[in-house]
Amino acid sequence: xxxxxxxxxxxxxxxxxxxxxxxxxxxxxxxxxxxxxxxxxxxxxxxxxxxxxxxxxxxxxxxxxxxxxxxxxxxxxxxxxxxxxxxxxxxxxxxxxxxxxxxxxxxxxxxxxxxxxxxxxxxxxxxxxxxxxxxxxxxxxxxxxxxxxxxxxxxxxxxxxxxxxxxxxxxxxxxxxxxxxxxxxxxxxxxxxxxxxxxxxxxxxxxxxxxxxxxxxxxxxxxxxxxxxxxxxxxxxxxxxxxxxxxxxxxxxxxxxxxxxxxxxxxxxxxxxxxxxxxxxxxxxxxx
Amino acid sequence: xxxxxxxxxxxxxxxxxxxxxxxxxxxxxxxxxxxxxxxxxxxxxxxxxxxxxxxxxxxxxxxxxxxxxxxxxxxxxxxxxxxxxxxxxxxxxxxxxxxxxxxxxxxxxxxxxxxxxxxxxxxxxxxxxxxxxxxxxxxxxxxxxxxxxxxxxxxxxxxxxxxxxxxxxxxxxxxxxxxxxxxxxxxxxxxxxxxxxxxxxxxxxxxxxxxxxxxxxxxxxxxxxxxxxxxxxxxxxxxxxxxxxxxxxxxxxxxxxxxxxxxxxxxxxxxxxxxxxxxxxxxxxxxx
Numbered sequence: 332x333x334x335x336x337x338x339x340x341x342x343x344x345x346x347x348x349x350x351x352x353x354x355x356x357x358x359x360x361x362x363x364x365x366x367x368x369x370x371x372x373x374x375x376x377x378x379x380x381x382x383x384x385x386x387x388x389x390x391x392x393x394x395x396x397x398x399x400x401x402x403x404x405x406x407x408x409x410x411x412x413x414x415x416x417x418x419x420x421x422x423x424x425x426x427x428x429x430x431x432x433x434x435x436x437x438x439x440x441x442x443x444x445x446x447x448x449x450x451x452x453x454x455x456x457x458x459x460x461x462x463x464x465x466x467x468x469x470x471x472x473x474x475x476x477x478x479x480x481x482x483x484x485x486x487x488x489x490x491x492x493x494x495x496x497x498x499x500x501x502x503x504x505x506x507x508x509x510x511x512x513x514x515x516x517x518x519x520x521x522x523x524x525x526x527x528x529x530x531x532x533x534x535x536x537x538x539x540x541x542x543x544x545x546x547x548x549x550x551x552x553x554x555x556x557x558x559x560x561x562x563x564x565x566x567x568x569x570x571x572x573x574x575x576x577x578x579x580x581x582x583x584x585x586x587x588x589x590x591x592x593x594x595x596x597x598x599x600x601x602x603x604x605x606x607x608x609x610x611x612x613x614x615x616x617x618x619x
Numbered sequence: 620x621x622x623x624x625x626x627x628x629x630x631x632x633x634x635x636x637x638x639x640x641x642x643x644x645x646x647x648x649x650x651x652x653x654x655x656x657x658x659x660x661x662x663x664x665x666x667x668x669x670x671x672x673x674x675x676x677x678x679x680x681x682x683x684x685x686x687x688x689x690x691x692x693x694x695x696x697x698x699x700x701x702x703x704x705x706x707x708x709x710x711x712x713x714x715x716x717x718x719x720x721x722x723x724x725x726x727x728x729x730x731x732x733x734x735x736x737x738x739x740x741x742x743x744x745x746x747x748x749x750x751x752x753x754x755x756x757x758x759x760x761x762x763x764x765x766x767x768x769x770x771x772x773x774x775x776x777x778x779x780x781x782x783x784x785x786x787x788x789x790x791x792x793x794x795x796x797x798x799x800x801x802x803x804x805x806x807x808x809x810x811x812x813x814x815x816x817x818x819x820x821x822x823x824x825x826x827x828x829x830x831x832x833x834x835x836x837x838x839x840x841x842x843x844x845x846x847x848x849x850x851x852x853x854x855x856x857x858x859x860x861x862x863x864x865x866x867x868x869x870x871x872x873x874x875x876x877x878x879x880x881x882x883x884x885x886x887x888x889x890x891x892x893x894x895x896x897x898x899x900x901x902x903x904x905x906x907x
Contacts, residue, residue, distance in 0.1 A: 511872075543830045545831075
């Protein structure tokens with residue numbers, strides 16, 4: 332593998348659950364700084380309930396200030412979010428399916444089947460409106476409420492999402508509990524079964540296995556990863572899920588492996604300093 | 620892979636370079652505690668110059684107190700060390716070869732060829748005396764003085780050690796600079812080329828890639844690893860090499876992967892507390 336795409340999710344996943352809520356201008360500056368560091372794709376925010384996730388309000392204002400929306404994605408939880416995405420000219424949306432009922436109920440108060448039904452419509456609508464659709468396959472390995480998730484079941488759920496014509500699946504270890512053996516195993520199986528589907532990975536570094544799991548994914552042929560500048564954030568509804576994989580760790584390891592990312596590490600550290608300043612957190616990856 | 624052997628090197632590699640020199644009784648208690656945690660093999664000390672490495676003096680007294688020496692190894696730098704090992708009934712010795720001349724000179728003031736010549740005699744003498752011989756292939760990936768080490772060259776040096784009838788080769792990333800791609804690549808090549816040779820791995824966690832590199836080694840078929848309780852230690856002559864892979868991290872990851880080690884994690888944490896107390900250091904792995 333010569334090249335890997337880094338999808339920075341700090342401005343959404345990293346910021347959604349912190350105490351210091353950033354202003355639109357601060358979010359904008361952070362995004363610009365990440366772009367200047369060479370980050371190719373950025374999840375800039377979400378269209379969710381302002382009351383539930385106040386840090387993500389004004390994502391429409393942010394989009395307006397960003398102008399060109401080509402390399403950005405926005406997370407939407409439902410059809411209402413899709414309407415907002417359409418109104419704001421968003422070209423790529425991220426949807427979320429927690430594959431266990433317990434977790435999906437906590438996250439969006441729906442069963443897996445109810446969300447699958449909604450997603451089918453959302454992907455159809457996306458296709459009609461030339462909006463690229465992604466779907467987070469959340470708690471793909473372990474659920475904080477139900478424990479180890481059966482990989483055959485995950486495989487079947489993913490098969491359904493593919494039938495519904497999603498453009499990309501983001502296989503997420505939402506609570507940072509997966510081990511590299513499981514990662515290679517699930518991803519190799521998915522890659523060989525669904526040859527025409529785009530897969531990417533989203534790891535948390537909760538148990539310090541983020542980088543080992545990235546390597547396990549590379550072995551399985553994955554070439555696109557989510558990460559958060561400074562390891563910022565986690566999911567507000569999953570207990571003990573703090574600690575996203577840090578972008579600077581991901582880029583450092585890939586650089587050591589001579590895999591191109593297009594990212595300049597020095598400039599990335601500047602983005603981390605900016606994120607630390609805005610969030611009042613001492614952000615730091617494990618490697619650098 | 621169902622089972623992995625953990626070779627605890629804390630009592631030697633971990634303690635050799637710290638400020639607080641442990642008494643023989645403290646070393647003994649630490650070793651006993653590691654055994655009680657289920658650690659199978661322990662490198663208990665070395666026969667080196669007392670003035671250069673005072674923390675390792677009285678290893679003969681320690682051996683005497685330990686009694687049964689079956690599951691222990693002792694590091695020796697030269698033939699004089701071998702004589703001491705024989706006198707003390709040691710059944711397994713570890714030798715060291717730094718594969719670059721610069722590093723080998725710093726370590727034992729010899730060229731690689733000079734050490735190879737000595738090792739040939741040491742392995743022969745070991746065989747004659749029923750002493751199992753191991754050899755650390757130090758700076759196998761990167762040298763702090765010469766940079767990236769050519770893998771074909773490393774392969775050739777290892778071929779020579781195998782010709783000299785060493786029983787086990789410990790491939791060491793002495794400065795914690797190797798990346799998982801290089802690790803799988805070198806080890807797969809060694810395993811396929813030298814099918815009858817025992818290989819194990821020694822990683823440092825300097826750049827937070829210890830666990831990723833363990834996984835990369837498992838992929839290549841390695842089933843034995845060095846580690847240090849609490850991540851204690853490093854090599855005194857290699858700049859920036861601090862941070863051995865922590866035993867509790869190694870065991871935790873393997874346990875998550877359903878790979879048996881025979882080690883009880885709770886008891887291992889007790890060993891870490893003991894090591895912290897004796898060394899006056901706050902020891903902690905990355906995972907737990």
